[in-house]
Amino acid sequence: MSGPLAGAMIVSLAVNLPGPYAAERLTAMGATTIKIEPPAGDPLHHVAPELYRTLSVGQDIRTVDLKDDDARQVLEGLLASSDVFITAMRPAALRRLGLDDAVERHPQLTHIEIVGYDGADAERAGHDLTYQAAYDTLEPTMVPRVPVVDVLGGEEAVSAALVGVLEVSKGRPGRCHRVVLDRVAKRAAAPALHGLTGPGDPLGGADPRYGIYDARNGHVAIAMIEPHFWATFSTEFGAEATHGALAALFIQRPVEEWLDIADRFDLPIAKVSALPGRPT
Incomplete structure (x- = not known):
């Protein structure tokens, strides 16, 4: 495949939306992408199969049970020759799989870790709707049609991956870039929080x-x-x-x-x- 990322290898464990959005964009830029799904598959495949197919175009989809020791060794082999590793799980789950220190074992690797929250709330559960709920971008009781945080989180993951590839190309060691969806929601809410798009604001109906x-x-x-x-x-x-x-x-x-x-x-x-x- 041609493109600015031709020759780059992406391994993604991310399911649902932000990670697959990022993987789709990076694949479109020419990267070779291997997506590893759990035995139950990506939940998105069951809820929105057409979107799942759209976000999976050109990728090598593999079903792997990472609770199995042999399967984790196969993953380690893939990471040893990869440029970008995308995950989207809570930090505790990443630790249980022994993947929280992947960049230490594979110094050429950029790890894009998509999480909901950071710091003391790192293990807190969340999804696009709950991230948006914290920043006054919802109209009760309307559910937004576009999962803005998931989409923008995917784009932030793409930016982080490109930065990581660039850093390694300049001789710097790979590192973990954490994409925190709660922070993404706060940035996305800035126009509303600062009086531009909220109810009664210039672009909010006034x-x-x-x-x-x-x-x-x-x-x-x-x-x-x-x-x-x-x-x-x-x-x-x-x-x-x-x-x-x-x-x-x-x-x-x-x-x-x-x-x-x-x-x-x-x-x-x-x-x-x-x-x-x-x-x-």
Whole structure:
């Protein structure tokens, strides 16, 4: 496989979302990836098989019981010739498998350790929803459609892997890079925590030029907060920047007509699309 990581070897034990997101991105960059799954498989395979297949493209998937001594020796052999090792388990589980010091045995290895929490809370259970719950990014009782922390955690793991490969290429020993999903959630929440996207904030509903409106046969999202976009739109349609005025305007035309207007005047207006099988 060609790409900037061609020739690099990735071994991943990570299941669910952040680790597989990272492995998919690194594989797309040209790395050879071996994913080792437990006998029960990756839970993602059972809940969202199509997403599982998407995140596994081009990878060598192997089922291995790491509780078996011989199986762990096979893993050690793989790590001896690998560049990046991805795990996503609590520190105690990593220690029980004897993998917490993998970089000491394999100095060329970069270990990406994805965990939920750090410090005194290192063994605390968590998932995307509970990480988000701590930082005021949820609307009770709505469950978010996008697992933002898992996705961004995967991207942080990719960045850490690239840094690790670069460090080793410069003659430095490999080391463990810990990706803490609780910290990822806090960083992701910064726009809300600092008054940009929370309820009543400029991008949270206060500015009528940035929002979602009913059209005649659906919904459109508009993002005309930059002066030149709004100047064009208001000049053409004589619109006032109020929720009421824009609601009355957008309901007059079907979605397709608003999309044509967006193309014609170079405006950020988009159709709000439903997921397959969901009503519009």
